[in-house]
Amino acid sequence: MPIISPRFFSLSRVQLATLQQSLNNPHGSSSFCVTQIPWGTQEVSSDRYRLGGFRSFCTVKDLSTKKCVPCNSDTLKAMTEEAANTLIGQVPEWNLINQDGILKLQRSWKAKTFMKGLEFFQAVADVAEAEGHHPDLHLVGWNNVKIDIWTHSVAGLTENDFILAAKISGLNLPHLLRKQAGK
Numbered sequence: 619m620p621i622i623s624p625r626f627f628s629l630s631r632v633q634l635a636t637l638q639q640s641l642n643n644p645h646g647s648s649s650f651c652v653t654q655i656p657w658g659t660q661e662v663s664s665d666r667y668r669l670g671g672f673r674s675f676c677t678v679k680d681l682s683t684k685k686c687v688p689c690n691s692d693t694l695k696a697m698t699e700e701a702a703n704t705l706i707g708q709v710p711e712w713n714l715i716n717q718d719g720i721l722k723l724q725r726s727w728k729a730k731t732f733m734k735g736l737e738f739f740q741a742v743a744d745v746a747e748a749e750g751h752h753p754d755l756h757l758v759g760w761n762n763v764k765i766d767i768w769t770h771s772v773a774g775l776t777e778n779d780f781i782l783a784a785k786i787s788g789l790n791l792p793h794l795l796r797k798q799a800g801k
């Protein structure tokens with residue numbers, strides 16, 4: 619059972635008790651969820667629990683802790699644009715684009731140098747290889763880095779793409795990239 623620490627958000631003791639009680643739901647929960655509280659906190663969609671009128675949310679940590687599934691699975695289908703618009707909230711640094719009818723995730727950075735751009739690609743490639751799911755990598759104008767992620771086998775987006783995006787967002791490489799994306 620996740621330990622809920624008030625330091626994560628300023629819930630009153632009563633609300634905390636309610637939250638803890640509601641999280642003791644019969645189905646159990648491996649992921650850590652917080653309620654969306656009026657004064658705002660990090661939250662991302664996932665209608666997993668409803669706590670007395672509040673929609674509880676699971677932290678964005680969920681996607682980056684998941685594992686991609688093989689893309690040649692017969693059961694894998696491209697998700698709808700509506701589903702993609704819901705999930706994009708879990709990877710807010712990424713943009714949802716439609717390229718020639720294919721939905722993709724896209725994000726851009728400025729690398730500090732051409733070689734550091736390639737080093738960044740190597741770090742991304744390591745994640746991709748570990749996941750068995752691969753992005754399209756673009757390095758143009760010597761330091762303009764852009765990554766597109768989509769599932770080629772279904773010509774669209776699957777949860778794999780969002781998992782990979784979340785893991786790339788989790789890379790901490792300030793020595794390779796300028797602070798502000800696209801600057």
Ligand SMILES: C[C@H](O)[C@H](O)[C@H]1CNC2=NC(N)=NC(=O)C2=N1
Nearest residue numbers: 688689690751752768769770771
């Ligand atoms: C068998 C294995 O899952 C496939 O070859 C993978 C490799 N990496 C992949 N990456 C992406 N983005 N889409 C795919 O369809 C894909 N297929």
